[in-house]
Amino acid sequence: TIDGAGSVAWSRDGKRLAYATRSGTTGAQATVQLVDVAGTPVTQLAAWATDLRFLRDGKTLVWRAGDALEYHDATTLQLGRSVTLGKNVTAAVLSNDETFAVVADKQRVWRLDLATNKVVAFAIGHPRYGFALAPDDRRLTVARAEGAGTGQATTFDTTTGAMVPLDGHADAVSRVACLADGAVTVGREQGVVWESDGRPRATLAHADAILSLDVSRDGTRIVTAGEDKTAIVWDAKTGRKLVTLAGFDDWVGAVFLADGRIVTDVFGTPALVIHSAAGRVARTLAIPHGDSVGLPTLSPDGTTLVATSTVAPRAYAWNTKTFGAPRTIKLRKQAARARYTPDGRTILLSSTSSEPQSTLDARTWVERAESKLPYLPIAVSRDSTWIVSTSVSPTAFHNQAILKFPSLAPLRTLGVDGAVAAACPDGKRLVTGGEDGTAIVWSIAALLKPGG
Template identity: 25%
Template sequence: SGKESEPPAYVAFEGHQESVQSAEFTADGKMLISASHDNTVKLWDIETNKALKTFRGHDSWVQAAMILNDGKWILSASHDAQLKLWNIANYAEIRTLKGRVLAQHVDAILDVSFSSDGKQLVTASRDKTAISWDVSTGKPNKEFTEGHAFLASSAVFLPDGKRLATAAVDNSVRIWDIQTGTEHKRFEHTGRSAAIDVSFDSKLLVTGSDEKTVRIWDITTGELLKELAGHHSEVSAVAISPDKKYCASGDARGHCMLWDRETGKLLHKLTGHTRRITAIAFLPDGKTVLSASGDNTVGSWDVASGKENQDQILKHPDAILSMAVFDQGKQAATSCADGLVRIWDLGTSKVTRTIEPVNGLINSVSVSQDNKRLLTANVQQRVIQLWALETGAELRIPGENGQLKPFLDFRAKGGMLWTAIFSPYHNSILTVGGRDARLWNDVTARQVMAFHPHGVVASAAFSPDGKWLVTGSWDNSAKIWNTQTGQAEKKLEQKHNGYVNTVRYSPDGKRILTSSDDGTSKIWDATSGDIQMSLEQPNTHVKSAIFSPDGSQIVTASNDKTLVMWDAKAGKKLKTFTGHEWPIREVAYSHNGKRLISGSEDNTAIIWEIDTGKKTVLAGHTAPVASVVFSPDDSRAFTASDDGTAKLWDTDSGKEILTLSSHAQGVTSVDFSPNGRFVATGSQDGQAILWLTVDWKNKAPQVVQLNR
């Protein structure tokens, strides 16, 4: 006809001061509700375009608002962690449903999980910790963490052969179980100088402090027994005599002191050095103390008189960086700032051999128990070298290309290096640096054990009896913790070659399931920590794995967009579920074992009928679905998404029922308590929120029916 069509008519509802996040018509179409970042909800008259009422009361952005119960109520959700119910008839706020915010983590929460009795909740975080919470009070019970916060710089093996101690600039000393690799005890406020020694009976720990004191601790009880004051600068080196009668200490100004260990009395000031004391040691007979200094000398002191043995001074051309006494006190090895390592005959005070490592400062020297090998740690080149003491020749090992190489090269392995020592009781070498210590086979240079904190804690789960907690980390390991003591009891490591994404106990508590980016899911004996089975899925990342309610099956979810069901005993594939268009983040079983729910990066969740394969797609999120869970009666399901919301769904119809929008960032995890009274959400904002579902049931029964 040639006549231009008229532009579509529209009506503007103006009144909000900030962006509008959601809008919804009432059932009769006469009114509209809107939620805004101006912290308000408005009710509008469609005919007049005017706001009938503004609902004020939220303390932060209102993300969503919806009509409930045949148009009688409005439910609003805000970033202030509150749900509010409003009566439309009289425009009054009926009730505030405030989620209890659990805020102690300093980085994103990646997983939340209730204990089987519903009394505890655990949160796993990117801040490398897991925290258990009392659900009734919202207060933290235990923080599950171990290892140094930063800069571990020294270590010593306990003479019992079962433990070792590490000291760090983080003002702590940690005692580790060598066999399990777990932290046995920690001593706080030990000073930042990281100077330590242990008595021959493994009962006493001596530490030197930047607070100018020497502290003596009971290793068994952790009690501080004595504090020895007298230094006027940082205590940089400490030692305890073989008979435990004396302690020797040196400081940053070059002063050395000899103490009565039991009374704490200062016996002698060992005067002679003019610069920092870098090492101090008793000879095995307990009658002589050697002190190494930045003034280019090693001093020798008579314990009884405190006088220096002038004819036994070991003179160097430059500052001494480290010292090791060996061969029953007959020899010593020193590293010097001139780059050389010298072997000394302590009887003649003469050099018997000189060794020249690679360029750089040798920060530590150590000699093997058989007195045949020397170990040097070059902190500048980050290289560990082994030497034959008899010939002075370097003992190299074959590299990947067949060429010989230094014993350990941290430039290739990554990580810091500060100290290396031989183990006196194992065929191994301990290296210290960064946040950890690592034990290596002294022949093959393969890592035997690591003593370090978790990396990012991605997942956590309670055992069925609540006595144990398992955590999985992006450091490729899992740890089993005692929930009463908060101590790690066992490590599950060196089996995965990628991030551990999920950890779960079997229903009977006898097995632990881990899934990893290395394309495997592994089943472990929960008591021994031994691996029982590995479920292989090459060329993909396994993001989630879960036992069936009866423990007979396992379902894994992976980046290849599939769910795979396995026989938990035989390890055979039983069934594959396909339907997602993007990688799957998480999978969960229904409590009756008949359904699965999966969340995907395609922004959807799918409920699967296991027997028939029927799919119900839950569509509504605007970003990847990170977590999924069924309600205890299986009639509802919650999904958590990177879009900052958690949504409640009817599992039969697939209809969305409720949206929680209180987190400031993506919601990473959601879980129901066993009785359905609580829902917990965890977020990238570092907070977990506990929601009381009974409030939703009482106030909006047709919206949330969690308990039948």
């Protein structure tokens, strides 16, 4: 245990640890200490330091000392050179290639070239939560509070300083999904695959409105489907079209099964169709009562497929191993969509209006009492402890918020008007889609930080 440590860094070979400490009532007694893996002191220097980092050469230890970036010998801590970063500096991070620094004061954020002192300013105020560089140093993401309970992350090109938002849509963002290395968003007739640093990777185009978006369990494929009566499977890395499912009579939606097969649902048709991963029709599932259903949802363990009737207060559940006759579940009222919580215990039932929603026990198939709070659930956290909800008016979706689950106590408002969100499986990111045509990738840790 290191008492009073404020900044720490391991050497590249893992044999030394450097840390900065402060003591005294004002923190005026400051030192940088170097120890080996056993904790044995190597050397120390009386100095105020933060943002410690060993350089790639293994011979240099860098830290910020007030308004300067100092380069010290990694063994003796002797000062080699110092670079002035600016005035009243509050934060700084060295680029991965060690050629420039990203610096902030209380008003602004900028890039400083360490060889030429050239400055590139970013059009954003001081970051409330901090900032991070992409591994290739080409993009900078800044997390900033916009007001009480709201905030956002914005990505910039580090060469030009220009903002790189996820704004590749002329219409409202209607679908969002997470990838391990980025995100997918859908506007009206076009989907966009984004890199983690905000650069567009590929465009997924349809001839008419896209109604559904899903990512395979292994993260390698994307399926989109819609009003052009086609479902298209895309390579998630390249955006290359892999399979086109066509010949449907009306609008179509599509989702993946856990084994990579595809389920399609045609508007107004009393059947679901199972396709092989290559797109061939494997079997057709007749829906009891002649019902048509909304887009199905797959349980987290992949064993159950659930869909709600579009004409009656009923839901259906299929065993995905056998796809025998489905279980019919009677509901108190008609539901537009079913959504599993990631723990597999609960199914959230969504109506299309701002009225109390209900839940279904996924083990007993008993519908639980309705909440007294009107909300529309649109995403669930990986640990099933919170949800993202939106309020509904006759013409729009408003005020996305994070609520505790199942108590529905409010945690954060997001300041986003839109009906789509996705909590990423990595547990670190939340993607929201707005009616203004933009999507935002949020840091979950920053969103849920007490007092953040």
